[in-house]
Amino acid sequence: MKSAPPAVFWAFSTCILLVLIVILLLPSSGWTQVKIGQYVDEASVRTWNNIGVLTAPAVGLGETQFTLARDSSVALTNPALLSRLPKFTASLNGSFVRATCLKYSLINTGAITSTGAMDIGIIALDYAGASVRYKNFTLALSFGLLEYYYRPGVRVESKYEGQLYHTLDFDQDGALRTINFALAYKINERFSAGIGANFIKGNLEKSVDERYYVSEVTQEDKDSSDYSGFYVNGGVVYDVSDRVTVAAMFRTPYTKKAVSESLIRYESRYVEIRTEAEAKDNTYKQPLVIGVGANYKLSERIIVASDLTYFDWSSYAVTYYEEELDRDFRDIVKVSAGAEYWGDFQLFGKEWRFPLRIGFNYDPQPMKDPNIYYLYLSVGTGFRVGRFAVDLSGMFGKEYGSGDSLNAQKVVLSLSYRI
Amino acid sequence: MTKAKIAIFLLCFFVLVLGPSLMAQNHWLNTIVWVEKTPENVAKLKTMWLDILMDWQGKIWIVASPDDIRKLKDAEILYSNDDNEPDNKNESNNDNEPGNRLHKGLESISAQTTINGAFHSYREVESEVYALERSYPNLVQVHIIGNSLEMRNLYAIKISDNVQADEEGEAEVLITGCHHAREWISVEVPLYVAKHLAENYATDPHIRDLVDQAEVWIVPLLNPDGLEYTIHFYRYWRKNMRDNDNRTYGVDPNRNYDFMWGNDNEGSSAISSSYVYRGPAPFSEPETQAIRDLFAQRDFQVSINYHNYSQVIIYPWGYTNEPSEMDALLEEMASEMAARMERVNGRVYGYGQAGNQLYLTNGGATDWALGVYGIPAFTMELPPVDQQQGGFYNPEEEIPSIVRENIPAMLYVIEWAIENK
Ligand SMILES: [Zn+2]
Numbered sequence: 072m073k074s075a076p077p078a079v080f081w082a083f084s085t086c087i088l089l090v091l092i093v094i095l096l097l098p099s100s101g102w103t104q105v106k107i108g109q110y111v112d113e114a115s116v117r118t119w120n121n122i123g124v125l126t127a128p129a130v131g132l133g134e135t136q137f138t139l140a141r142d143s144s145v146a147l148t149n150p151a152l153l154s155r156l157p158k159f160t161a162s163l164n165g166s167f168v169r170a171t172c173l174k175y176s177l178i179n180t181g182a183i184t185s186t187g188a189m190d191i192g193i194i195a196l197d198y199a200g201a202s203v204r205y206k207n208f209t210l211a212l213s214f215g216l217l218e219y220y221y222r223p224g225v226r227v228e229s230k231y232e233g234q235l236y237h238t239l240d241f242d243q244d245g246a247l248r249t250i251n252f253a254l255a256y257k258i259n260e261r262f263s264a265g266i267g268a269n270f271i272k273g274n275l276e277k278s279v280d281e282r283y284y285v286s287e288v289t290q291e292d293k294d295s296s297d298y299s300g301f302y303v304n305g306g307v308v309y310d311v312s313d314r315v316t317v318a319a320m321f322r323t324p325y326t327k328k329a330v331s332e333s334l335i336r337y338e339s340r341y342v343e344i345r346t347e348a349e350a351k352d353n354t355y356k357q358p359l360v361i362g363v364g365a366n367y368k369l370s371e372r373i374i375v376a377s378d379l380t381y382f383d384w385s386s387y388a389v390t391y392y393e394e395e396l397d398r399d400f401r402d403i404v405k406v407s408a409g410a411e412y413w414g415d416f417q418l419f420g421k422e423w424r425f426p427l428r429i430g431f432n433y434d435p436q437p438m439k440d441p442n443i444y445y446l447y448l449s450v451g452t453g454f455r456v457g458r459f460a461v462d463l464s465g466m467f468g469k470e471y472g473s474g475d476s477l478n479a480q481k482v483v484l485s486l487s488y489r490i
Numbered sequence: 491m492t493k494a495k496i497a498i499f500l501l502c503f504f505v506l507v508l509g510p511s512l513m514a515q516n517h518w519l520n521t522i523v524w525v526e527k528t529p530e531n532v533a534k535l536k537t538m539w540l541d542i543l544m545d546w547q548g549k550i551w552i553v554a555s556p557d558d559i560r561k562l563k564d565a566e567i568l569y570s571n572d573d574n575e576p577d578n579k580n581e582s583n584n585d586n587e588p589g590n591r592l593h594k595g596l597e598s599i600s601a602q603t604t605i606n607g608a609f610h611s612y613r614e615v616e617s618e619v620y621a622l623e624r625s626y627p628n629l630v631q632v633h634i635i636g637n638s639l640e641m642r643n644l645y646a647i648k649i650s651d652n653v654q655a656d657e658e659g660e661a662e663v664l665i666t667g668c669h670h671a672r673e674w675i676s677v678e679v680p681l682y683v684a685k686h687l688a689e690n691y692a693t694d695p696h697i698r699d700l701v702d703q704a705e706v707w708i709v710p711l712l713n714p715d716g717l718e719y720t721i722h723f724y725r726y727w728r729k730n731m732r733d734n735d736n737r738t739y740g741v742d743p744n745r746n747y748d749f750m751w752g753n754d755n756e757g758s759s760a761i762s763s764s765y766v767y768r769g770p771a772p773f774s775e776p777e778t779q780a781i782r783d784l785f786a787q788r789d790f791q792v793s794i795n796y797h798n799y800s801q802v803i804i805y806p807w808g809y810t811n812e813p814s815e816m817d818a819l820l821e822e823m824a825s826e827m828a829a830r831m832e833r834v835n836g837r838v839y840g841y842g843q844a845g846n847q848l849y850l851t852n853g854g855a856t857d858w859a860l861g862v863y864g865i866p867a868f869t870m871e872l873p874p875v876d877q878q879q880g881g882f883y884n885p886e887e888e889i890p891s892i893v894r895e896n897i898p899a900m901l902y903v904i905e906w907a908i909e910n911k
Contacts, residue, residue, distance in 0.1 A: 337883035
């Protein structure tokens with residue numbers, strides 16, 4: 072069994088930031104107000120719709136996974152598929168996620184204006200897991216990195232006659248991880264069912280640190296939260312015929328609990344003023360998720376598959392320091408579809424099999440206003456030789472609806488060992 | 491000769507610049523509190539290196555800095571800072587004494603673990619005003635005088651006898667708080683003044699007298715969107731949350747009133763990224779429109795707008811250095827307010843014409859009240875005195891004392907309105 076992957080985070084984003092835009096355009100007639108949109112503080116990078124870690128085979132198919140057993144990461148989405156894996160599997164997945172965001176926290180919402188969208192780049196070892204089958208049972212243990220709360224850091228420097236007199240630094244970072252124990256049972260040759268228990272842990276740290284050098288004044292605002300929670304996921308998979316397989320999955324709604332601390336601090340030459348707060352019972356009510364999927368084998372070599380995933384986001388609610396935060400969300404259905412071709416060749420006296428994958432993904436975000444969605448295209452390939460499987464996929468998307476022209480990409484590499 | 495000049499200059503400089511701030515520091519930093527002289531407390535206090543003032547009438551009096559206050563809290567020593575002067579002890583035992591009541595009120599609020607500490611958020615203001623209305627249905631009536639850009643309610647608390655009725659002939663006074671988002675203390679004072687009037691009506695004949703003869707309108711939180719932004723994103727935000735459609739945000743509500751609006755670019759700015767952006771047109775903002783409409787419906791004799799910081803009472807004009815026709819009256823009223831306030835905690839509020847005191851402002855609420863309605867109006871810049879003493883930040887522990895010293899000024903203004911109706 073592999074130990075938990077140290078989630079290696081990296082930010083490459085430095086920001087093109089700066090200075091205020093000083094052009095007064097003609098004011099609009101209606102009342103317009105700041106709308107943060109997708110990237111409220113607790114939003115995961117790239118998408119709100121996270122139910123597991125999708126490894127390279129699924130990403131190549133536009134994040135289609137409910138009917139296709141490729142590695143033990145299915146434990147996080149549809150654990151019934153575990154019973155269709157080889158007797159023993161162990162997998163690792165690394166991903167590079169890049170996304171742009173424009174409005175988040177105090178950036179482009181009032182205090183600080185950037186000249187353009189900001190880049191988020193994260194490299195992470197985001198999945199490690201193994202599965203083992205005994206008779207009709209398959210057991211899996213997985214570690215997954217579900218969400219990232221990282222935001223591009225910002226530093227604003229103000230100078231007067233060449234002398235630095237003011238700096239502002241903004242930072243935000245954090246992640247949500249799960250440990251999943253899953254069990255699948257093969258009811259018959261065509262039908263399997265599975266269930267998983269997820270123990271989640273995470274954190275979010277945010278800070279604004281401002282300094283005035285001449286007057287020696289410091290203003291700090293720090294917020295931190297430690298998350299925990301538990302949910303159950305499960306699913307079934309059924310071969311309707313030799314060519315057609317269907318599946319269904321669910322994730323229970325659950326409460327992501329947070330223990331939070333806040334500090335607002337002001338310090339000058341003469342005074343230090345601290346306003347501190349602690350909340351032990353902040354809650355994020357996460358939605359029920361229900362998914363269905365189907366695949367169709369066109370031939371021995373070609374398979375097409377599609378998933379629909381429903382997120383009950385209208386039930387999403389955040390209680391933060393005893394106050395309900397304004398999160399006006401709606402239910403959404405995410406659509407993914409892909410096609411996979413399997414080829415083979417001989418090399419070094421061994422048989423190599425390789426997949427070619429393409430996919431499509433429609434990923435609406437839950438906010439009612441602005442109503443936005445991402446469209447992705449994906450490609451993927453890899454090889455199978457002996458007991459090893461290697462897959463590499465990329466997914467490239469663009470956001471529509473906010474007017475901010477955000478985009479997002481993901482490149483994923485998976486390694487599996489199978490007996 | 492030159493050396494002497496330099497020396498004199500430096501001396502003046504230190505006296506003028508450092509002197510007031512150091513003195514103010516003493517005022518500001520230290521409050522006098524007392525604790526009951528029990529053996530347990532004495533034992534605890536011995537290890538705490540506090541500045542003990544005296545041991546008097548069964549109490550230990552301490553000159554406490556905010557740090558000392560924290561130490562007392564950490565040691566779970568109950569303390570009270572009801573009064574600076576032990577001579578007032580008898581009064582301070584009276585439950586109706588404003589200090590006692592406010593202190594109690596504050597403790598119940600501090601107990602909440604809200605992210606902005608003892609200061610009020612929009613939701614907390616909302617629940618406070620409705621709680622007050624429920625507790626005193628004959629004295630307190632909550633009005634929604636408009637909505638902010640983000641559709642939060644703008645609450646006005648009307649306080650009067652027979653509050654349901656619009657009684658002809660009663661004087662009317664308007665008090666506003668939080669035009670500016672980061673000025674958290676400017677929410678607390680109007681809110682607690684409202685509580686004070688309602689809670690003491692039954693027992694304090696003076697307050698009963700005033701409330702019987704006046705209709706006091708209190709808008710504690712005029713810029714709720716901005717306040718929430720300071721709580722959740724950026725503590726130093728000032729304006730409202732208008733999207734100016736050019737990647738800049740916010741209009742300064744206190745530059746958006748239609749009197750000498752945009753008179754020059756010193757007293758406000760036409761540049762939308764400026765922190766004193768006056769907006770595209772006078773009364774372009776729903777927050778200021780709400781005040782405009784309230785004025786149109788009522789007949790105010792006087793108004794006070796709470797802000798911080800500077801610890802000064804300023805009055806029109808703000809848009810020019812020239813005095814208004816009402817200058818003598820305004821000065822007299824401001825000086826009376828300052829005198830009454832100083833008597834409470836010893837804190838000295840300066841006063842003067844706005845255009846001479848801080849900087850020029852145009853399109854402000856205070857100028858507008860005088861310019862358009864011809865009534866005396868004041869901007870109460872609450873403590874601290876300057877940036878070194880905290881700027882827009884006030885220690886939570888200071889809320890009661892700032893509220894307390896503002897109550898007599900407020901009562902005076904109501905008295906004045908009644909006399910001059
Ligand atoms: Zn102000």
